Amino acid sequence: MSKLRVAVLGAKGRIGSEAVRAVEAAEDLELVAALGRGDKLETLVEAGAQVVVELTTPDAVMDNLDFCLRHGIHGVVGTTGWTDERLAQLRTWLDAAPGAGVLIAPNFSIGAVLTMRFAQQAARFFESAEIIELHHPNKADAPSGTAARTAQLIAEARAEAGCPPQPDATRTALDGARGADVDGVPVHSVRLRGLLAHQEVLLGGVGETLTIRHDSLHHSSFMPGILLGVRRVVDTPGLTVGLENFLDLG
Numbered sequence: 001m002s003k004l005r006v007a008v009l010g011a012k013g014r015i016g017s018e019a020v021r022a023v024e025a026a027e028d029l030e031l032v033a034a035l036g037r038g039d040k041l042e043t044l045v046e047a048g049a050q051v052v053v054e055l056t057t058p059d060a061v062m063d064n065l066d067f068c069l070r071h072g073i074h075g076v077v078g079t080t081g082w083t084d085e086r087l088a089q090l091r092t093w094l095d096a097a098p099g100a101g102v103l104i105a106p107n108f109s110i111g112a113v114l115t116m117r118f119a120q121q122a123a124r125f126f127e128s129a130e131i132i133e134l135h136h137p138n139k140a141d142a143p144s145g146t147a148a149r150t151a152q153l154i155a156e157a158r159a160e161a162g163c164p165p166q167p168d169a170t171r172t173a174l175d176g177a178r179g180a181d182v183d184g185v186p187v188h189s190v191r192l193r194g195l196l197a198h199q200e201v202l203l204g205g206v207g208e209t210l211t212i213r214h215d216s217l218h219h220s221s222f223m224p225g226i227l228l229g230v231r232r233v234v235d236t237p238g239l240t241v242g243l244e245n246f247l248d249l250g
């Protein structure tokens, strides 16, 4: 069987360099290009890439995906910074590229995906929900894409169940003291040397709390999810948001 031809964008970055090694080590995949800032995207076409793993920056990701979809190349995207407007734009590009698929994964680690699912399931049973995400201090964006997505999922679950707004008697607060408001869920971002990627979802009800915590201790935690995404996206046309769609979570 022929190997799937894979390229990595952001290949010199923290996660991109790990992804290069993971693709090289996978027997069913062939790394055909590893591009960094300033490298020509035409190389992807010349190399015959079928799937691009996009691990760059929110500033670069849209142009890169526009190019890929115009050339019928599938995308597996870990880069953060997704808004409703960006997703809508991506959908229009996908409409013009029949057969092409893009996976956007706020987090490729299985534990983080499960954290999101558990938080979504638990959200309607608790009055209060807040998120603390903790990352290395070189991270460019806050809150993390994972925390933003977790907050959205919690908010959707609470809205579906008819939950009222969270209790919060705060009347005066320093700017930022109550975190960022993502769909009514406060998200607090910590940036600390020594950390990689961590998240706590705090849920509170009368007389009890539930804390769901996940820790990525090394970039290797993201690799099985990236490889799964590469193998599945070629048979999944259109836009898929969340690696959970490629896991049999029930």
Ligand SMILES: NC(=O)C1=CN([C@@H]2O[C@H](COP(=O)(O)OP(=O)(O)OC[C@H]3O[C@@H](n4cnc5c(N)ncnc54)[C@H](OP(=O)(O)O)[C@@H]3O)[C@@H](O)[C@H]2O)C=CC1
Pocket (backbone or CB within 6 Å): 009, 010, 011, 012, 013, 014, 015, 016, 035, 036, 037, 038, 039, 055, 056, 057, 058, 060, 077, 078, 079, 080, 081, 105, 106, 107, 108, 109, 145, 222
């Ligand atoms: N979904 C997930 O599971 C994960 C997602 N991420 C996300 O992935 C992204 C990258 O994270 P991280 O590796 O830590 O960041 P880094 O800054 O270490 O890596 C980004 C790399 O992309 C390069 N780059 C910038 N612009 C382009 C371009 N136009 N074409 C090709 N390469 C480019 C940068 O080059 P230069 O240094 O010259 O700017 C850099 O080498 C972030 O958005 C992060 O949040 C990270 C980990 C897991």
Ligand SMILES: O=C(O)C1=N[C@H](C(=O)O)C[C@H](O)C1
Pocket (backbone or CB within 6 Å): 080, 106, 107, 108, 135, 139, 140, 143, 144, 145, 146, 147, 196, 197, 198
């Ligand atoms: O920048 C990172 O490191 C990470 N980014 C992603 C995010 O913003 O959620 C995924 C993970 O948290 C690591």
